[in-house]
Amino acid sequence: MLRSRSRWIAAPLAAAALTLTAAGYAGAVTSPAAGAHTAGKHAAASAPCLADATTLLGDLDGDGRPDKISNPGHTGTKMTIQWGTKSGSFGSKHTVRSLVGAKKGEDVSAAVADFDNDGTLDLVVNVVKPSGGDDPSTARLAEYRPGPLARTNLKSPGAVHSDIGDMGEVRQLSVARYNDDAYPDLAVLNNAGDGQMDRDVRLSKPGGGLAGYDREAKLKYGEYGTWAEPPAMPTDGWSQFYKTCS
Ligand SMILES: [Ca+2]
Ligand SMILES: [Ca+2]
Numbered sequence: 489m490l491r492s493r494s495r496w497i498a499a500p501l502a503a504a505a506l507t508l509t510a511a512g513y514a515g516a517v518t519s520p521a522a523g524a525h526t527a528g529k530h531a532a533a534s535a536p537c538l539a540d541a542t543t544l545l546g547d548l549d550g551d552g553r554p555d556k557i558s559n560p561g562h563t564g565t566k567m568t569i570q571w572g573t574k575s576g577s578f579g580s581k582h583t584v585r586s587l588v589g590a591k592k593g594e595d596v597s598a599a600v601a602d603f604d605n606d607g608t609l610d611l612v613v614n615v616v617k618p619s620g621g622d623d624p625s626t627a628r629l630a631e632y633r634p635g636p637l638a639r640t641n642l643k644s645p646g647a648v649h650s651d652i653g654d655m656g657e658v659r660q661l662s663v664a665r666y667n668d669d670a671y672p673d674l675a676v677l678n679n680a681g682d683g684q685m686d687r688d689v690r691l692s693k694p695g696g697g698l699a700g701y702d703r704e705a706k707l708k709y710g711e712y713g714t715w716a717e718p719p720a721m722p723t724d725g726w727s728q729f730y731k732t733c734s
Contacts, residue, residue, distance in 0.1 A: 536602060536609060537733035544600065544726055545733055546609045547572070550636025557600050557609070562723040564597045564661035571639055584613065587642045593617050594628065599661040601672035601729060604696030608635035611642060612650060612674055612698070614658040624681040627653020632698055651700045652690060656680045659718075663725025664689070666709040671696045672729055675722050679715070687711045687719040 534554065536546025542562060545554040553572030558581075560566045569587065570578035585596040594617045603610045615629040630653035633644035652658055652674070660677035667673065671692030678688045689709045690698045699705075711719035 535607070536730050538726055538730050539733050541723075541727065544609075544730060546600075546602070546730075547607075548600070548609045548611075548635055548637050549639050550608055555609075559600070559726075562662055562721070562725075564599050565595065565659075567598045567600070569642075584642065587640070588613055588615060588629070589641065590615050591617075595659070597658050597661040599663050599674055599725075601663045601725070602635075603632070603672050603674075603692065603698055604634055605671055606634075606696070610634045611637060611644070612652070612661060613642070614650070614653045614661065616653055616657055618657060618679075622682050624657035624679045626655070627658060630654070630658070634697075650690070650698070652676050652678075652688070655701070656686075656688075659685070660721055662721045662723070663729070664709075664722040665725060665728035666705070667691050669694070672725065673709075674698055675725070677718060677721050683715050685713050685715050685718040687713075687721065 536544055539545050539556070542559045544557045546557070547553065548555045548557065548569065549571065553574070555572045556570040556578045558568045567584040568581045569584060570581055573579055584598045588596060590596045594615050597614045599612045600609050602608065611633045613629070613631055613633065614627050616625050616627045619625040630650045631647045632650045633642065634646040635644065637644050657679035658676055659679055662675045664673045664675040666689055669692055673692050674690040676688040676690065678686050680686055687710045689705050690700070691702065691705050693699045713719040
C-alpha cells in the first residue's frame with residue numbers, strides 16, 4: 489500500500505515538473521516517500537508524450553528518464569523499447585519480444601500506457617504459439633504489469649495474470665478509449681477459431697487498471713469478423729491520452 493500511495497503523491501509533482509522544464513526532464517524531483525521503498529533512487533518522471541503517432545516517450549523503468557516506445561502499425565506485435573540515458577538520448581533498440589523471452593514460433597503482442605494513471609507507464613503482454621489450425625491456442629503468458637518495469641525483462645513485482653489469452657489466440661493488442669474516464673482501455677484482436685476473428689475489449693476499472701472479460705462491454709465496444717475480414721483495431725489510443733511532445 490505504501491508503494492502505491494507514494495506513487496499517487498508523486499504523480500502531481502511529475503506534472504508540475506513538466507511545466508517547469510520544457511525538456512521534460514524531471515531528474516531533480518524526487519518522490520517525497522522515496523526512501524520508504526525500493527524505488528528510492530528513482531526520480532519522478534514527466535508525463536508521457538508522443539514523439540509521433542507510433543512513438544511514445546515516457547518512463548517505463550521508473551528511473552525518471554523518458555524511454556522511447558515504438559509501436560509500428562499500432563498492432564503491438566512489433567514493439568521496441570529504447571531506454572533513456574542520463575544525457576537525454578536513448579539507448580539501442582530492444583524488441584519487447586526478446587525482452588519478455590519469447591521462444592521460437594511464439595507471437596508476442598503488447599500494449600503500453602499508464603493504465604492506472606500513476607505517472608509510470610504500464611504493460612500488457614501476451615505470448616502465444618499460434619495453433620496454425622482451426623482451434624486457437626491459449627496464451628503461454630498473459631500479464632498486466634504495472635510499471636516501473638525491470639529493464640532486462642520487463643517484469644514487475646505487481647504483475648497479475650490477464651485473461652486476454654485464456655479463451656482465444658491474441659493476434660494484436662491496442663490502447664483504446666472506450667469508456668470516458670481518465671484511464672486507458674485495451675482492444676484485443678482475438679482469433680476465436682474456425683475462421684472467426686473478433687475484437688474483444690478490457691475496460692479500465694474505476695480508479696484504474698484493467699477489468700477482466702465482460703460480455704456486455706464486448707457487445708458494446710467489440711466487433712465480430714472473420715479471418716478474411718477481421719474487425720478494425722483502434723489506432724488512436726495513445727493520442728487520446730497523450731499530447732504531442734513539445
Ligand atoms: Ca526510464
Ligand atoms: Ca502506471
